[in-house]
Amino acid sequence: MPELPEVETIARGLANRVTGDEIETVWLGEKPEPLKSTPQEILAALEHTRIEHVRREGKHIVLDLRGPKGTPDDARQWIVHLGMTGRMLVAEAYTEVEKHTHAIAKLKSGRELRFVDPRRFGRLSVTQPGQGFKGPGTEPLDISLEDFIVLFKGRKTPIKSALLNQKLLHGVGNIYADESLFRAGIRPLRQAGRLKPDELKRLHTALRHVLREAIKLGGSSVSDYVGADGEKGFFQLKHNVYLRTGEPCRKCKTPIKRIVLGGRGTHYCPKCQK
DNA sequence: AGGTTGACCTGGACGC
DNA sequence: TGCGTCCAGGTCAACC
16 A cells, blocks of 8 residues: 555544554454564553654654653554555444454554554564664655765666665655656666766656655555545546556657566656656 | 565456 | 456565
8 A cells, every 4th residue: 555645644644533542452463474573562562552643754654652651661662564555444443343454452532543454564563762663764755856866876776676765765665656757757767876967856856746746635545545544545646657557648648658677567658758 | 785586465357 | 156367555585
């Protein structure tokens, strides 16, 4: 599901619904894959805490939690990565628990925070503030043009692969890599280190424009939905190339081409992108 | 070290 | 109806 705009939308939706609520108990499913921390660590960190903030960092949802007063390390973070198909739902406790639910946090309000993920590429972990779970890399909405240009210097990898590299930029995924390259008029296979300054400038502008527009529209809903209540995003209606193989380019009518790059479906207009 | 590939999973769409 | 194939919002470990 989720790249930066989708995770931003989900985090905002969660913040509206659960900020100030309290996690009483936590249930974890049988399958261990979705857990990066041990079940014991997760239970110990989450149970009997107050949810102070919910926000996005890269493609991660971060829930800032506060434990019972007097506990020395009473500040913790619940880190959720949604993988491809993960969702975080807020549901009344009496509603049916759907298939592939891997974790449920029971809240004082009587609602539940449920982590559902059919493909199990998502991950749950707990940490303490300042532990730096993300590693190197920058938020694309914060990066200056100068720093953006430095990221790609000397890199032989295709520019699309570089955009997807989370050690360089946090939060760009397959949709927004393809869409921003279209907007910038750059072919995905171009070597990152060989792009000219004006091309990198166009890409910097395009990427930030596309991400901001997508956030405004609640992200892209490609096959399932986005948002803590299941509301759909609408940015998919604005896609110029992603999943539009063979359809006419919105600018020049040339059929959109699909190639495989780094194992990912990659879509571009052979005429508009050089 | 940087770059590339395949593995990890389930399910939906499509063709026969 | 069913079976096979391909495709899907993402990382990782293992190779070169």
